Each structure stands twice: as structure tokens, then as C-alpha cells.
Amino acid sequence: MTQPDGVPAxxxxxxxxxxxxxxxxxxxxVARMNDYEVKVVKVRGEFTWHSHVDTDxxxxxxxxxxxxxxxxxxxxxxxxxxxxxxxxxxxxxxxxREVHAMLVEPxxxxxxxxxxxxxxxxxx
Amino acid sequence: MTQPDGVPAxxxxxxxxxxxxxxxxxxxxVARMNDYEVKVVKVRGEFTWHSHVDTDxxxxxxxxxxxxxxxxxxxxxxxxxxxxxxxxxxxxxxxxREVHAMLVEPxxxxxxxxxxxxxxxxxx
Numbered sequence: 001m002t003q004p005d006g007v008p009a010x011x012x013x014x015x016x017x018x019x020x021x022x023x024x025x026x027x028x029x030v031a032r033m034n035d036y037e038v039k040v041v042k043v044r045g046e047f048t049w050h051s052h053v054d055t056d057x058x059x060x061x062x063x064x065x066x067x068x069x070x071x072x073x074x075x076x077x078x079x080x081x082x083x084x085x086x087x088x089x090x091x092x093x094x095x096x097r098e099v100h101a102m103l104v105e106p107x108x109x110x111x112x113x114x115x116x117x118x119x120x121x122x123x124x
Numbered sequence: 125m126t127q128p129d130g131v132p133a134x135x136x137x138x139x140x141x142x143x144x145x146x147x148x149x150x151x152x153x154v155a156r157m158n159d160y161e162v163k164v165v166k167v168r169g170e171f172t173w174h175s176h177v178d179t180d181x182x183x184x185x186x187x188x189x190x191x192x193x194x195x196x197x198x199x200x201x202x203x204x205x206x207x208x209x210x211x212x213x214x215x216x217x218x219x220x221r222e223v224h225a226m227l228v229e230p231x232x233x234x235x236x237x238x239x240x241x242x243x244x245x246x247x248x
Contacts, residue, residue, distance in 0.1 A: 009197075009199070010199060010200075010207075011185075011199055011200065011201040011202070011205040011206060011207040012205060012206050012207065013202075013204060013205045014204050014205065014206065015204050030206070031182065031206055031208050032180075032208065033180040033181070033182045033208050033228060033229075034179055034180050034211075034230070036160070036228075038182065038206065038228075055158055056156075056157040056158050057157070058155065058157045058162065060226075061135075062204075073133075075133070075134060075135055076134075076135065077135040078135070078137075080137060080138050080139050080186075081135040081136060081137045081138065082135060082136050082138065082154070082155055082162065083134075083135040083136070084155050084156065084157050087158075102184075104157060104160075104162075104228060105157075106158070
């Protein structure tokens with residue numbers, strides 16, 4: 001099947017993309033939409049407290065229970081549920097058991113926001 | 125739990141949002157992220173051929189098999205898979221059996237793009 005420029009010939013399977021990930025907290029871009037990116041990530045343990053000054057960040061949980069810690073309380077996000085962390089709001093994801101999640105955010109967002117540290121992955 | 129302005133106190137369950145939908149092709153906004161909206165929709169049958177001149181459109185299938193017809197061929201999107209229709213590309217979703225899907229696109233996008241017709245839902 002031929003496609004116009006930039007149209008992939010098939011859908012992207014998030015399970016397949018996740019199975020290629022061997023490291024926790026290392027997101028993989030699976031799709032681009034306008035200037036946004038969709039990523040999948042495997043997480044376990046506790047991340048770093050951080051915020052993104054310029055953007056909201058969407059978490060959609062595919063499997064496992066993700067706790068998004070906020071300074072005012074925790075939000076539990078279970079499979080099939082989503083939560084949007086508003087820009088500027090400090091948060092720290094945490095998972096006692098492995099969680100598979102999808103993220104949607106603008107291209108170029110640094111995963112640790114303004115916090116830096118060992119989890120930081122610079123965008124390509 | 126108190127929250128900063130605009131932070132909901134809990135996650136949004138897509139299954140619950142879908143269960144409140146009684147009509148096919150009528151999307152429901154479940155989350156906002158920057159100037160984008162996340163919607164859920166139940167679809168069955170064939171939609172309308174249309175395109176969105178100004179934006180890509182992301183489809184993520186939660187249940188059922190969604191066929192996204194393009195002028196150059198069809199893309200089958202199964203549960204756990206996503207497909208981004210690039211801006212300006214004509215498409216027509218189709219589902220022989222009911223499909224539950226999530227959409228991500230900028231706020232204000234008209235579902236039938238430039239085509240109009242009975243399926244059109246004007247944004248709020």
C-alpha cells in the first residue's frame with residue numbers, strides 16, 4: 001500500500017513497543033501528532049519530584065497501579081485511567097510493582113522537568 | 125485532599141466515561157492537556173470521508189477492531205494500537221462491530237473536518 005508522505009502503513013502496537021523496553025523510566029516515542037509526542041514507558045519504584053513549567057503532562061495507565069504523588073496528596077491511576085498533571089505542579093510518580101503507561105506531551109519535554117538528576121533523559 | 129487550581133482530585137476512568145455514552149460517533153471529552161482534548165467515543169458502522177486541514181488526529185483503540193480507511197488503503201487498528209492520521213489526509217473510520225476508542229486532538233476540531241453532514245458535532 002502506498003501512502004502520502006509521512007503516513008505510516010500500519011498501526012503502532014503499544015504492547016510491542018513496551019516489550020522492546022528493558023529499562024525503567026526510559027520512555028520510547030511511539031507516535032507523533034502535530035508537535036506532540038506519544039510515549040510508552042515502564043516504571044517501577046519512585047521517580048524524582050519535578051514539575052514542567054511550560055506544559056501539562058498526560059499519563060494513561062495500560063497495566064499496573066501508578067501513584068502520582070502531588071504535594072497536596074496522591075492520585076492513584078489504575079489501568080484504563082488517565083490523569084493530567086497541570087503545568088507547574090510538582091509531582092513524583094511511584095509504582096510498587098511494574099506499571100506500563102502511555103504519556104502525551106509536547107516534543108522536547110525533559111522527563112525530569114526542572115529537577116535534573118540521574119533519571120534525566122534529554123530529548124533527541 | 126486540596127488541590128491547586130485546575131488539578132482534579134482523582135484519575136479519569138475511560139471505561140466509566142464510555143459507559144455513559146449511548147450514541148455512536150458522539151465523542152465525549154474526558155481530559156484537557158494544554159490546548160488539546162482527549163476524547164472517548166463508541167463507533168459502529170461507517171463514518172464520513174473527511175480530512176482535517178490544520179491538524180493530525182490520534183486514534184487509540186481500547187476495544188474492538190477499527191478500520192481507518194484511507195484513499196490509498198486501509199489501516200486496521202486493534203485494541204492497544206494507535207494510528208495518527210496526518211493533517212490533510214482523507215480518512216473514513218469504519219467498524220463492523222462496536223469499537224471503543226480514545227482520540228487526541230486540539231480543542232475545537234470538528235469531527236467531520238471539512239465534510240459536514242449528519243455526523244457533525246460542533247465543538248462546545
